[in-house]
Amino acid sequence: MDDAVKYALDRGSLLFASVGNSGDVDNDPEYPGATPGVVGVSAIGKDLKKTKESQYGVQVDLAAPGDDIVHACGGKTGLCTGHGTSAATALASATAALIWSKHPEWTNNQVLRVMLNTVSAPTSGNKRNDHVGYGAVRPLRALKTPGDPGPADEYPLPDLAAAASDSPSADPAEPAAGKDAETKQPADAASEPQGGSNATLWISLGVGAAVIVGAAVTLSVVRSRRVNG
Numbered sequence: 374m375d376d377a378v379k380y381a382l383d384r385g386s387l388l389f390a391s392v393g394n395s396g397d398v399d400n401d402p403e404y405p406g407a408t409p410g411v412v413g414v415s416a417i418g419k420d421l422k423k424t425k426e427s428q429y430g431v432q433v434d435l436a437a438p439g440d441d442i443v444h445a446c447g448g449k450t451g452l453c454t455g456h457g458t459s460a461a462t463a464l465a466s467a468t469a470a471l472i473w474s475k476h477p478e479w480t481n482n483q484v485l486r487v488m489l490n491t492v493s494a495p496t497s498g499n500k501r502n503d504h505v506g507y508g509a510v511r512p513l514r515a516l517k518t519p520g521d522p523g524p525a526d527e528y529p530l531p532d533l534a535a536a537a538s539d540s541p542s543a544d545p546a547e548p549a550a551g552k553d554a555e556t557k558q559p560a561d562a563a564s565e566p567q568g569g570s571n572a573t574l575w576i577s578l579g580v581g582a583a584v585i586v587g588a589a590v591t592l593s594v595v596r597s598r599r600v601n602g
Contacts, residue, residue: 375536378410382528387481389414389466391458396428407432409536410528412485415505416440416461421493423504427458434530435492436505437461437468468512475516483522486529490520 381388392413393403406413407430416427416439423429424439439461446453465488472484479487492508494500501507523529 374405374408375410378405378408382410382481382533385481387466387469387485388412389462389469391416391462392430392433393428394426394457394459396423397425400428400430402430402432403428409532412465412530413506414458414462414465416456416458417505417509418456421496421509424456424458427461427504429503431503431532433503433506434532435465435488435507436509437464438509465510468510468515471512472515472519476519476522479522480525482528483525486521486523487515487519489529491515491518 378388388405388411390406390408390411390413391403392406392415393401395401395403405411406428412434413432415429415433415436416424417436418424418438418440423436427439439458440456441454442456442460442464443452443454444460445451468488469484472487473479476484488510489507491511491514493511494508495502495505528534
């Protein structure tokens with residue numbers, strides 16, 4: 374699996390996977406979410422804290438909404454609501470697609486760097502914690518104020534370098550987890566936006582999700598044109 378991930382990254386892919394839904398049971402690491410080079414995604418609720426079942430640990434890189442997510446299903450209306458880290462991962466990966474559709478010239482590393490630039494960081498004050506990673510994805514912020522995308526060839530998360538050096542920590546320069554993670558209490562996913570509220574954050578995430586399908590289609594078209602052009 375490590376070789377497969379490296380192969381994909383070297384060829385310009387960006388990989389996302391859920392960290393799993395046994396956080397309220399055994400919380401054993403699940404793969405490929407815990408594989409170095411894969412962006413591990415946890416789920417948060419409307420209170421901006423990780424959901425009860427969302428797993429936690431050094432494998433968590435980002436968080437996204439994972440509660441009361443509307444999706445297609447059978448039945449009279451054709452729509453259902455669900456929850457879990459799979460839904461969160463879909464929103465995180467589609468956020469990347471949305472960014473890439475606007476900046477098709479960026480590499481996988483630059484798209485991920487912009488996602489990290491624009492997250493709503495943990496309210497614990499730490500750079501990251503084991504429940505929400507570096508924070509909750511903010512698709513609208515990423516499109517409007519992406520910040521510096523960074524070097525095209527530098528993977529922005531520390532797990533690949535740590536794995537290569539057999540480091541026991543996911544990030545030697547930063548604590549692997551804050552106090553919240555150590556006590557196994559859910560940590561707030563994001564600090565309150567300046568001049569806004571938790572509701573504002575959730576609405577912003579929802580608006581971003583509303584255009585994700587179009588973004589994913591656009592990304593496919595753009596990449597197809599680049600290949601065929």
